[in-house]
Amino acid sequence: MKATIDTKKCTVCGVCSDACPMNAISLSENQIEISDDCSLCGICVDTCEFGAISLPEVGKGPEEDLLSYRGVWVYAEWREGKVHKVSHELLSIGRVLADKRGVELGAVLLGSDIEDETARELSSYGAEVIYVVDRPELEHFTDERYSKCIVELVRRKRPEILLAGATSMGRSFIPRVAASLRTGLTADCTQLDINDEGLLLQTRPAFGGNIMATIICPNRRPQMATVRPKVMKPVKKQARKARIERMELPGQCFEARAEVLEVIAEQDQTAKLTEADVIISGGRGLRNGQNFNLIEGLATLFGGAVGASRGAVEEGWMAPSHQVGQTGRTVAPTLYMAVGISGAIQHLVGMQGSQVIVAVNKDPHAPIFDVATYGVVADLFEFIPAFVKRIKRERGAEA
Amino acid sequence: MHIVVCIKQVPDTKNVRIDPDTHTLVRQGVESIINPFDLFAVEAALKIKDQNGARVTVITMGPPQASEALRDTLGLGADDAVLLSDRAFAGSDTWATSTTLSAALRKIGDVDIILCGKQAVDGDTAQVGPEMATLLDIPYATFVKKIEMPQSGSLRVVRQTDEGTEVWKLHLPALLTVIKEIGEPRVPSLRHKMRAKKAEIPVWGAADLGLDPDHTGLCGSFTQVVRVFSPPRRTNRIQLEGTVEDQAEQLFQYLKNARVPGL
Numbered sequence: 001m002k003a004t005i006d007t008k009k010c011t012v013c014g015v016c017s018d019a020c021p022m023n024a025i026s027l028s029e030n031q032i033e034i035s036d037d038c039s040l041c042g043i044c045v046d047t048c049e050f051g052a053i054s055l056p057e058v059g060k061g062p063e064e065d066l067l068s069y070r071g072v073w074v075y076a077e078w079r080e081g082k083v084h085k086v087s088h089e090l091l092s093i094g095r096v097l098a099d100k101r102g103v104e105l106g107a108v109l110l111g112s113d114i115e116d117e118t119a120r121e122l123s124s125y126g127a128e129v130i131y132v133v134d135r136p137e138l139e140h141f142t143d144e145r146y147s148k149c150i151v152e153l154v155r156r157k158r159p160e161i162l163l164a165g166a167t168s169m170g171r172s173f174i175p176r177v178a179a180s181l182r183t184g185l186t187a188d189c190t191q192l193d194i195n196d197e198g199l200l201l202q203t204r205p206a207f208g209g210n211i212m213a214t215i216i217c218p219n220r221r222p223q224m225a226t227v228r229p230k231v232m233k234p235v236k237k238q239a240r241k242a243r244i245e246r247m248e249l250p251g252q253c254f255e256a257r258a259e260v261l262e263v264i265a266e267q268d269q270t271a272k273l274t275e276a277d278v279i280i281s282g283g284r285g286l287r288n289g290q291n292f293n294l295i296e297g298l299a300t301l302f303g304g305a306v307g308a309s310r311g312a313v314e315e316g317w318m319a320p321s322h323q324v325g326q327t328g329r330t331v332a333p334t335l336y337m338a339v340g341i342s343g344a345i346q347h348l349v350g351m352q353g354s355q356v357i358v359a360v361n362k363d364p365h366a367p368i369f370d371v372a373t374y375g376v377v378a379d380l381f382e383f384i385p386a387f388v389k390r391i392k393r394e395r396g397a398e399a
Numbered sequence: 400m401h402i403v404v405c406i407k408q409v410p411d412t413k414n415v416r417i418d419p420d421t422h423t424l425v426r427q428g429v430e431s432i433i434n435p436f437d438l439f440a441v442e443a444a445l446k447i448k449d450q451n452g453a454r455v456t457v458i459t460m461g462p463p464q465a466s467e468a469l470r471d472t473l474g475l476g477a478d479d480a481v482l483l484s485d486r487a488f489a490g491s492d493t494w495a496t497s498t499t500l501s502a503a504l505r506k507i508g509d510v511d512i513i514l515c516g517k518q519a520v521d522g523d524t525a526q527v528g529p530e531m532a533t534l535l536d537i538p539y540a541t542f543v544k545k546i547e548m549p550q551s552g553s554l555r556v557v558r559q560t561d562e563g564t565e566v567w568k569l570h571l572p573a574l575l576t577v578i579k580e581i582g583e584p585r586v587p588s589l590r591h592k593m594r595a596k597k598a599e600i601p602v603w604g605a606a607d608l609g610l611d612p613d614h615t616g617l618c619g620s621f622t623q624v625v626r627v628f629s630p631p632r633r634t635n636r637i638q639l640e641g642t643v644e645d646q647a648e649q650l651f652q653y654l655k656n657a658r659v660p661g662l
Contacts, residue, residue, distance in 0.1 A: 002489065040490030040617050042600060042624040058623040079562065143529065168560040172541040175526040179533035184494060184621030187524040205630065207521060212625040256537040259571045266563035274561045277660040302661035320579050326520050327435050327579050335659045356657050358650065374653055375638045376646050386647040
């Protein structure tokens with residue numbers, strides 16, 4: 001299988017050939033040829049201004065009554081008695097999607113000893129119905145139990161869209177939900193919308209953030225997507241009257257072949273990268289591990305977390321759990337400050353979604369400046385103490 | 400004990416660039432590498448082999464040239480490799496990929512542990528491991544940073560979550576996806592490299608796996624790319640100027656106006 005060219009529309013301009021990452025499109029005198037190297041990525045389709053290229057259609061799978069699915073659902077992540085903030089963000093975008101579709105917005109809460117108040121709180125972000133499964137077996141997260149519960153709820157209520165946070169929990173068990181329901185799943189969406197046909201448009205970065213792809217799931221339901229924390233804005237609404245439905249599920253939903261023996265909460269606040277509003281990261285420019293004190297000091301002033309480049313982790317200056325980038329964490333805080341980090345692409349993909357990016361580097365040509373909101377070309381050993389001093393002066397004045 | 404490691408060949412995104420004028424992907428100099436997380440998975444398998452003895456098979460789905468990636472893992476000490484390659488597999492989304500890989504695992508048969516990297520660095524979806532385990536109906540644990548040796552049909556693992564760490568016990572057979580902390584990959588040894596050079600790597604297509612071509616590749620996928628575009632460019636950066644103190648002052652004011660929390 002490969003992309004097909006409509007020779008009537010094709011002008012043999014060659015734009016697609018240049019765009020193909022697989023080098024699969026060749027030009028001859030009067031026609032374009034696509035070789036077996038075509039990976040059906042679809043990049044060429046969009047580059048053709050004559051609409052001459054198309055891909056074969058995705059499979060339909062077993063026939064299903066798509067119209068019998070109605071409503072938008074958000075999986076509201078619950079941990080240790082609290083609902084994760086990403087759930088508020090998802091409900092806010094879910095509200096927009098539900099309004100566009102003219103359907104109900106539902107939230108699903110799984111856990112143990114869930115109070116009505118916790119469930120009701122979700123209505124202030126737009127949820128009209130909250131399905132609660134409250135069982136002692138759900139106190140600790142396991143992929144098997146959590147996915148079986150959601151699968152059962154989806155089979156009963158048939159929502160057309162199901163959104164979840166791309167947290168370590170969501171990224172772990174949501175694929176199991178999708179596979180059990182035999183439906184598509186798009187990870188880490190940065191934009192969600194509804195098209196004219198009522199389908200969910202799921203936009204996500206691809207090729208290390210160099211390209212954005214919009215993806216649909218035309219023939220299966222629910223259409224499933226995950227969204228990373230802090231990507232969508234939480235919008236608090238006037239609390240509406242929401243129904244809370246406590247659901248009884250069959251016993252097999254709570255059986256599992258994996259057992260949680262121990263849960264150890266991270267004590268080091270500066271290691272909580274994915275939750276932090278502010279991350280101060282250091283790289284090789286710090287010269288040694290001891291100098292990370294500067295980074296830690298600044299992070300503490302913000303109540304933020306400490307990140308590190310791969311270089312700094314490889315030098316052993318910081319633990320791997322602090323690494324931001326391709327082989328580390330992907331983060332999107334309100335403020336990301338890169339100190340002494342040159343900005344290799346593998347680092348940029350892990351932080352370029354941050355709202356405000358400050359780059360501090362001696363080298364004005366460092367690639368980190370390409371993604372920075374504010375650039376500081378300076379010796380970090382002079383700048384960071386000056387910046388810390390400035391913040392402390394303000395604090396002193398307030399105190 | 401038989402361990403199967405699933406790997407993926409990915410473009411080395413370090414070298415991927417976007418042409419600022421045409422907004423298209425610049426492919427020159429983009430080489431294929433083994434997904435870094437999958438190398439951690441290979442390492443995890445070889446560690447178990449070193450300590451407990453195990454047979455390690457590495458599989459991948461990809462074009463014919465992906466057999467080179469498999470050969471590299473034989474050079475590291477894996478025992479066997481199988482390439483899943485067929486034109487019918489092209490355009491697979493994570494569902495179709497999982498369908499194909501799990502068919503291969505069924506064909507292999509006696510598997511105790513399946514190891515995958517936590518995600519591939521080109522797609523970043525982290526879906527294929529869990530989806531495969533679901534299709535095979537076996538338990539799994541994601542983001543594993545430590546594997547304690549299996550005892551009588553079960554396995555203890557330490558997994559990294561956003562909130563901390565968790566210790567899980569899983570019944571075998573099980574699938575694990577691993578992260579960097581599992582250990583840096585070893586360097587290939589001369590002895591293994593010699594063997595790898597001569598090794599025959601079988602190629603299985605849709606027919607070998609008993610898969611209907613309508614259920615593989617793009618035809619067997621549920622999701623479809625409808626549009627590809629360049630990411631919106633960042634608003635122009637503001638370059639701070641003056642002495643270090645001036646710059647500190649400016650940055651402080653900018654961040655305060657931006658209502659950065661904690662200031």
